[in-house]
Structure formats: C-alpha cells, structure tokens
Amino acid sequence: xxxxxxxxxxxxxxxxxxxxxxxxxxxxxxxxxxxxxxxxxxxxxxxxxxxxxxxxxxxxxxxxxxxxxxxxxxxxxxxxxxxxxxxxxxxxxxxxxxxxxxxxxxxxxxxxxxxxx
Amino acid sequence: xxxxxxxxxxxxxxxxxxxxxxxxxxxxxxxxxxxxxxxxxxxxxxxxxxxxxxxxxxxxxxxxxxxxxxxxxxxxxxxxxxxxxxxxxxxxxxxxxxxxxxxxxxxxxxxxxxxxxx
Numbered sequence: 001x002x003x004x005x006x007x008x009x010x011x012x013x014x015x016x017x018x019x020x021x022x023x024x025x026x027x028x029x030x031x032x033x034x035x036x037x038x039x040x041x042x043x044x045x046x047x048x049x050x051x052x053x054x055x056x057x058x059x060x061x062x063x064x065x066x067x068x069x070x071x072x073x074x075x076x077x078x079x080x081x082x083x084x085x086x087x088x089x090x091x092x093x094x095x096x097x098x099x100x101x102x103x104x105x106x107x108x109x110x111x112x113x114x115x116x117x
Numbered sequence: 118x119x120x121x122x123x124x125x126x127x128x129x130x131x132x133x134x135x136x137x138x139x140x141x142x143x144x145x146x147x148x149x150x151x152x153x154x155x156x157x158x159x160x161x162x163x164x165x166x167x168x169x170x171x172x173x174x175x176x177x178x179x180x181x182x183x184x185x186x187x188x189x190x191x192x193x194x195x196x197x198x199x200x201x202x203x204x205x206x207x208x209x210x211x212x213x214x215x216x217x218x219x220x221x222x223x224x225x226x227x228x229x230x231x232x233x234x235x
Binding site: 004033035040041042043044045048055056091093105106107108109110111 | 123151158159160161162163166206208222223224225226227228
C-alpha cells in the first residue's frame with residue numbers, strides 16, 4: 001500500500017514570498033490533516049478535512065494560510081505571504097473513517113521542510 | 118487547547134537498558150493514547166497505542182502503562198537498541214465538546230529525543 005505522498009521535500013523562500021505544498025493521501029482515506037512541526041516541538045494541527053469539507057481549522061492563521069482538498073483526495077496548503085516564523089516541517093497525514101467517529105490511526109507523510117529567510 | 122505534557126526532553130541509555138518516557142494529559146474524554154516514533158527526515162509513525170479500558174499493552178519490546186486515575190501514561194522500551202534512537206511523541210486525540218465524538222485531531226507532547234549508545 002502506498003503511503004502519504006508529499007512534495008516538495010524541501011523549499012527555501014524569502015519572507016513575504018508565497019509557497020504551496022501538495023499532499024496525496026492514502027487511497028480511500030476520508031480524513032486528511034495538515035500539521036506544522038517547528039524544530040524541537042511536536043506537530044501542531046493546522047487544518048483537518050473530512051472528504052472535501054473542513055472539520056477544524058481553528059489553528060490555521062487564516063490571514064496568510066489557506067488549504068483546499070480537491071474532490072476529497074489531494075490537498076494543497078498555501079502560505080502567502082510567508083514570515084520567518086513559518087519555518088517548519090509541514091506534515092500531511094490521512095486516516096480512514098471508522099463508523100461511529102472513533103479515532104483511527106493517522107498515517108503521516110515525510111513532510112516538506114520550509115525555510116524562510 | 119488541551120495539553121499533553123511529556124518528559125524527559127532527552128534520554129540517553131546504554132544498549133540493553135530500559136528507556137522510560139512519561140506523559141500526562143488533562144482531558145478525561147481522551148479515549149485513545151498513541152505513541153509515535155519519528156526518525157530524522159521522516160514523518161511520525163505509530164509505534165503502539167492503548168485505550169483507557171486496559172492498564173497495560175505490550176508489543177515486543179515496547180510497553181504502554183496507563184494510569185487513568187493519575188491521567189498519565191508511559192512508554193517503556195525494554196532491551197533498548199541503537200536502532201531505537203529517535204524522537205518519541207505521546208499524543209491524544211482531541212474530543213470536541215459537542216457529541217463527545219473523537220475526530221482524530223491529535224494533540225502531541227513536546228517529544229523525547231532518545232539516544233541509545235552501543
């Protein structure tokens with residue numbers, strides 16, 4: 001079974017520029033997450049999709065971050081304009097939906113390491 | 118935002134020793150407690166998980182001990198090996214107030230960097 005695919009693996013941009021990350025979840029997984037992992041910290045959820053609808057984006061800095069999930073499959077996360085503090089690894093994860101809404105394991109991609117200079 | 122507090126931040130053990138990492142949580146509605154292992158340049162991967170209806174779960178050299186009354190759970194790695202050197206995260210899924218259904222949004226601890234010397 002193919003895992004969660006993310007691209008690019010690395011990205012270096014100057015502050016105030018824009019950047020986009022792409023994620024292809026595991027086939028059939030209804031739930032997709034974007035996490036931000038700052039060096040030395042645990043991942044922090046930015047946004048969660050259920051199929052193509054947003055379930056939770058309470059921690060997404062909406063003035064600069066946006067995300068969409070096309071046709072309930074692939075997803076893109078965009079930052080515009082980027083700030084120095086956005087330097088982090090952006091992780092995409094997906095999980096299958098279990099009846100009753102109980103938690104199911106999240107499978108993570110390798111992440112995109114963003115450096116803002 | 119519910120918190121999960123993890124300790125220690127770093128841990129060094131000798132090959133063959135026991136590694137112990139602890140986590141404390143606040144939300145009593147959490148119903149699933151996973152540990153994730155992360156190697157450099159990789160995403161976190163589920164190592165082992167426990168539900169609160171049991172006090173211990175063992176998978177090979179890895180054991181989770183769960184203390185519901187104290188709201189704590191810990192990871193024990195027996196016979197630690199150099200290949201176990203990684204960052205370990207405890208986590209818990211956030212349970213929304215309405216409906217009590219866990220949507221799977223994970224709250225992670227700060228992480229423990231484990232180094233096993235040969």
